[in-house]
Amino acid sequence: MKLRRRLPDTLPMTRRLPILGMGAPLILLATGCMTSRVEESKNVATGLAAGESVVILAASYHRGKAAEDDFVACVSDQVRKGDSAVAVVPERQFTDALFPWFEPRTAPQSAEALPELLARPGVADRIEQHGIRYIVWLDGTTERTNGGGSLSCAIGPGGGGCFGLTWWEDDASYDAAVWDLKQKSDAGTVSADVHGTSMIPALLIPVPLIARTQSAACKDLGRELREFLTDAGPPT
Amino acid sequence: MILALLGSGCAASVAIERPFPPPLIEPLPLRVGVLYADSLANYVYHEEAATADRDWTVQLGPANVRLFDALFASLFRETKRVSTLEAAAQEVPPFDGVISPSVDAFEFSLPGQAATGQVGVWIRYNLDVYARDGQLIVRWPVTAYGQSGTDGASDEESMERAIVLAMRDAAATIAVDFARQPKVRESLLHETPTASP
Numbered sequence: 422m423k424l425r426r427r428l429p430d431t432l433p434m435t436r437r438l439p440i441l442g443m444g445a446p447l448i449l450l451a452t453g454c455m456t457s458r459v460e461e462s463k464n465v466a467t468g469l470a471a472g473e474s475v476v477i478l479a480a481s482y483h484r485g486k487a488a489e490d491d492f493v494a495c496v497s498d499q500v501r502k503g504d505s506a507v508a509v510v511p512e513r514q515f516t517d518a519l520f521p522w523f524e525p526r527t528a529p530q531s532a533e534a535l536p537e538l539l540a541r542p543g544v545a546d547r548i549e550q551h552g553i554r555y556i557v558w559l560d561g562t563t564e565r566t567n568g569g570g571s572l573s574c575a576i577g578p579g580g581g582g583c584f585g586l587t588w589w590e591d592d593a594s595y596d597a598a599v600w601d602l603k604q605k606s607d608a609g610t611v612s613a614d615v616h617g618t619s620m621i622p623a624l625l626i627p628v629p630l631i632a633r634t635q636s637a638a639c640k641d642l643g644r645e646l647r648e649f650l651t652d653a654g655p656p657t
Numbered sequence: 658m659i660l661a662l663l664g665s666g667c668a669a670s671v672a673i674e675r676p677f678p679p680p681l682i683e684p685l686p687l688r689v690g691v692l693y694a695d696s697l698a699n700y701v702y703h704e705e706a707a708t709a710d711r712d713w714t715v716q717l718g719p720a721n722v723r724l725f726d727a728l729f730a731s732l733f734r735e736t737k738r739v740s741t742l743e744a745a746a747q748e749v750p751p752f753d754g755v756i757s758p759s760v761d762a763f764e765f766s767l768p769g770q771a772a773t774g775q776v777g778v779w780i781r782y783n784l785d786v787y788a789r790d791g792q793l794i795v796r797w798p799v800t801a802y803g804q805s806g807t808d809g810a811s812d813e814e815s816m817e818r819a820i821v822l823a824m825r826d827a828a829a830t831i832a833v834d835f836a837r838q839p840k841v842r843e844s845l846l847h848e849t850p851t852a853s854p
Contacts, residue, residue, distance in 0.1 A: 482804055491808040517678040521829030525822070542683045 453632030455617035459641045461649055463609040465601060468653030473554040474508035475500070475650060476515040480560035480598075481525040488559035488595055492639060496559060496597070499643020505651040510551050518547055532600045532607035539605065554603055555650060561595030563635040566616075572623055583623035590618050593638035597646050611649050613642035668712040671816050673720035677825065680731045680832040687845060688735040690745040692757040697721050702763045710767055715816070717760065720824065725758050728828045732835060742791040754794065754845045755787040761798065765816065768807055776812070777804045778819040782827050786841060795840035801827035 469475075477497045479487040488496075497509045516523045522538060529538050539545045568589030575581055593615045599608040617632025702715040729736045737752075739745040745755045762781040768774045784797040803822025805815045835841060842848040 489806050489808060491806075519681060520678040520825070521680050521682075521832045524825055524829040526826055527829050527833055541681075543681045547681060 453617050453619040453630045455615055455632045455634060455637055457613065457615040457637055457641050459611070459613045459645050461609065461611045461645055463649065465604060465606055465608050466653060467555075467599070467601070467608055467650055469507060469554060469651055472552050474510050474552045475555040475557055476510045476512065476551075476553055477557045477559060477597075478512055478515070478523065478528075480558045481528050483525050486560055486562045487525075488561055489563075489635075492561075492563075492595065492635060493559055495636070495639035496643045496646065499640060500647050500650070502643075503647060505647055507647055507650055508552070510553055515551065515553070518551060519544065532605070535600065535602065535605040539602070548602060554601065555608065556600045556602060557646065558598045558600070559595060560598075561593075561612075563591055563593040563638070566590045566592045570620075572621060572627065574623075574627075582625035583627045584625075586620060586622045588618060588620035590616065591632060591634040592616050593634035595638055595642055597642060599646075599649065609649065611642060611645045613638045613645065615641065667706065668714065669813050669816070670714045670716070671813050671820065672716040673817060673820055673824070675720075675817075675821050677720075677724045677727045677828065679727045680828065682731055682832050684734045685732060685836055685846065687733045687753040688737075688750070689729065689733045690739040690748060690752040690755040691725070691729055691736050692739050692742065692745065692755055693722055693725070694757065694759060697759050700760050700763075704765075710769070710812075713765070713816075715763070715765075715820065717763070717820070720820075721758070721760065724824050724828055728831060729756065732832060742787060745787075746789060746791050748789075751789045754789060755791070757785045757787070759783045759785070765819070767812070768815075775804045775806045776815040776819040777802065778816070778823040780820075780823045780827060784831065784835075786845070788844060794844045795838060797835075797838055799827050799830050801830065 477493055477500065479490065479493050481487060493512060497512070500507045501509050521527050522529075522541070522544060529535060539548070568587075570585065570587040572583060572585035572587040574583035593613075595614075596610055596612045598610050600606070601608040615634045615638040617634040617637070619630060619632045621627050621629045697718065698721065699718040700716075700721055702713075702717060704713045706712050737748070739748070739755065742755060745752055759782065760780065761783045762779070764779045766777040768776060771777050780801045782799045782801070784799055786794045786797065788794055801823045803819040803824070803826055805818035805822065807815050810818075836846065
């Protein structure tokens with residue numbers, strides 16, 4: 422088993438501001454402070470041959486916290502990008518082609534159920550037609566974990582303004598379980614956890630400093646997942 | 658006219674337009690008559706604003722017919738629509754059985770009403786299975802659920818996604834479990850019941 426860990430990437434707004442000069446602060450002011458942690462655990466050697474593709478699905482909502490639809494779409498886009506881009510079969514195309522075997526109620530609960538599923542009439546042929554080598558199951562969520570402060574705005578005949586400070590913390594925590602359909606096994610897991618603090622200080626004008634935790638988790642998970650799938654190295 | 662426009666802003670209407678895929682299953686060796694009652698083919702659910710955030714109207718009828726057409730065409734070797742049980746009994750060659758789905762209940766919850774923060778939809782279908790002479794063999798209640806996040810979509814779009822997932826859930830349950838129903842095995846498939854250990 423391979424366990425690779427990269428942590429934590431801290432991206433404090435205050436550290437980045439001086440580097441980019443006077444024109445950049447207005448852009449960066451839209452960014453809060455985030456820490457991210459990405460982990461990978463590989464059970465078997467992976468890799469993709471020519472013509473092979475993957476499908477990325479939200480885990481069943483009957484069995485926990487299925488990733489949001491827009492997060493699944495975002496990770497799929499990330500995996501398709503870059504020098505080592507991976508072919509991704511659209512989720513709906515896959516679930517329609519394999520209906521009813523990948524619906525929330527009927528989807529296999531573990532890689533151990535793959536042999537039984539692939540033995541069903543037509544299933545293995547349909548998967549082969551689409552060239553699908555790996556199924557990636559995404560679960561997790563982005564949640565508000567803390568918050569406070571107060572901000573009030575007023576307007577009058579002479580103008581208006583806002584005063585105060587409000588803040589909140591978000592935690593985006595997602596796991597991607599990778600199943601190898603060729604070897605009918607659990608290939609491993611990639612996980613991303615991004616914690617971010619957003620705030621809106623206001624002295625007449627409110628200045629939003631937003632930590633986009635879900636977007637950061639999508640990019641981190643997508644990048645690591647692409648490496649996981651294409652790096653043909655053995656597990657360590 | 659202004660009043661009419663204001664009124665339309667307080668109501669939501671959803672009609673299910675998406676197609677349903679045929680199940681990837683081995684058909685059962687049965688020739689089956691399919692009876693859609695008007696209550697299924699024209700099913701409309703209406704909920705007043707007193708219990709929801711506004712008036713909701715869900716037109717499920719045509720989608721019900723598309724769903725069951727796709728399902729039964731894959732589940733059975735041969736199907737044929739019939740208008741009544743009496744007409745089905747006159748069929749030559751005779752049917753092995755007649756199947757008639759109906760909507761027994763429809764409910765939904767909006768993001769503000771559920772802990773999940775998502776639109777949730779529950780549908781309970783009754784699947785009536787008749788012998789060729791019109792005798793009821795079994796009424797099988799199939800409960801289905803679908804949920805969908807808002808993800809920047811309108812309430813109507815999220816509701817449609819949740820309804821489609823619930824309908825697919827019902828079809829998946831029927832596709833996988835129909836042949837496991839004891840009465841179906843005994844009366845339609847003529848399998849001898851196995852003694853429990």
